[in-house]
Amino acid sequence: MTQQDRDIVITEVALRDGSHAISHQYTTEQVINVTKALDEANVPYIEVSHGDGLAGSSLQYGLSLTNEMELIEAAVSVCKQSKIGVLLLPGIGTIKDLNEAANLGVRMARIATHVTEADVSAQHIARAKELGLVTVGFLMMSHMAPVKTLVEQAKLMESYGADTVYVVDSAGAMLPYQVKERIQALKQTLGINIGFHGHNNLSLAMANTLAAIEEGATWIDGSVRCLGAGAGNTQTEVLVSVMDRLKIKTGIDVYKMMDLAENIVAPILNAPQEINRDSLVLGYAGVYSSFLLHARRAAQRFGLDSRDILVELGERKVVGGQEDMIVDIAAEIASKRSKVASS
Numbered sequence: 176m177t178q179q180d181r182d183i184v185i186t187e188v189a190l191r192d193g194s195h196a197i198s199h200q201y202t203t204e205q206v207i208n209v210t211k212a213l214d215e216a217n218v219p220y221i222e223v224s225h226g227d228g229l230a231g232s233s234l235q236y237g238l239s240l241t242n243e244m245e246l247i248e249a250a251v252s253v254c255k256q257s258k259i260g261v262l263l264l265p266g267i268g269t270i271k272d273l274n275e276a277a278n279l280g281v282r283m284a285r286i287a288t289h290v291t292e293a294d295v296s297a298q299h300i301a302r303a304k305e306l307g308l309v310t311v312g313f314l315m316m317s318h319m320a321p322v323k324t325l326v327e328q329a330k331l332m333e334s335y336g337a338d339t340v341y342v343v344d345s346a347g348a349m350l351p352y353q354v355k356e357r358i359q360a361l362k363q364t365l366g367i368n369i370g371f372h373g374h375n376n377l378s379l380a381m382a383n384t385l386a387a388i389e390e391g392a393t394w395i396d397g398s399v400r401c402l403g404a405g406a407g408n409t410q411t412e413v414l415v416s417v418m419d420r421l422k423i424k425t426g427i428d429v430y431k432m433m434d435l436a437e438n439i440v441a442p443i444l445n446a447p448q449e450i451n452r453d454s455l456v457l458g459y460a461g462v463y464s465s466f467l468l469h470a471r472r473a474a475q476r477f478g479l480d481s482r483d484i485l486v487e488l489g490e491r492k493v494v495g496g497q498e499d500m501i502v503d504i505a506a507e508i509a510s511k512r513s514k515v516a517s518s
């Protein structure tokens with residue numbers, strides 16, 4: 176089956192984004208079993224990396240149980256038709272990591288930056304192209320930038336050579352109309368494919384994905400059993416079933432997807448992925464999931480509700496790397512409250 180036989184191209188992210196949900200504890204055997212089944216179901220792309228991308232395994236982001244290059248090699252070795260991809264965040268992963276992954280037989284590289292920092296992806300996108308990889312720009316936290324800025328940033332990635340640019344709803348914070356206006360604007364301005372990666376913190380991953388497809392996004396992420404950060408991603412086996420009902424061709428075998436979700440992926444999880452209070456508040460506040468723990472600690476220290484801190488962080492558009500602001504903001508909220516109480 177060629178790409179032309181698919182109306183949308185699905186990238187399965189359970190073996191990358193899903194790694195967040197299991198604290199990066201994938202074994203080689205699990206990766207082999209999941210990849211084999213996805214390959215048999217004819218999923219075009221399967222992403223395999225640490226949850227935070229190549230070289231993410233660290234005390235800061237969480238140590239992987241198994242070296243990701245070993246997982247990538249194993250996944251490549253069992254694919255007859257699917258292609259393996261990797262995610263790379265410049266600053267965490269390096270060109271050396273990209274070269275190593277390409278040597279192992281990876282066929283797609285997705286270069287991820289914060290939505291306003293596309294300029295840091297230039298070298299990595301250029302190298303991915305030189306390596307002959309399908310090259311994707313991945314604009315994380317896309318809800319944080321106005322449409323105009325998002326378009327400018329996506330154009331930068333296009334100018335560096337990206338084949339596709341993704342709107343990434345990292346915080347699961349977008350509403351369908353916001354997805355629509357972003358995809359619409361990109362479609363009008365860019366000459367390359369547009370993709371969408373959703374998270375389900377507000378229970379909108381599927382609705383947002385459908386909104387993206389309606390506006391012309393053709394590269395779509397899904398995750399079996401919605402395995403991913405926060406409340407997880409758009410659930411692939413459901414997405415494929417919905418696409419079938421809509422007569423939108425994915426090229427993926429619906430029953431095989433249903434079976435592998437039930438028999439191979441579900442047993443990997445200690446508990447089903449769900450929208451709990453933590454993931455809901457991340458979507459509601461529109462902040463990075465890594466802020467949750469910091470906000471909880473600061474809340475305890477200053478006698479606050481961590482939700483108030485997270486909402487304030489969202490309003491102030493605090494981004495990953497600015498975690499030190501969390502304590503300052505908590506202190507500010509606490510001081511304002513004690514002034515009000517004593518007045």
Ligand SMILES: CC[C@H](O)CC(=O)C(=O)O
Nearest residue numbers: 192226227315343344345
């Ligand atoms: C920290 C990398 C992140 O998990 C990439 C991604 O999938 C997202 O931003 O949603």
Ligand SMILES: [Mn+2]
Nearest residue numbers: 192345403404
């Ligand atoms: Mn994600």
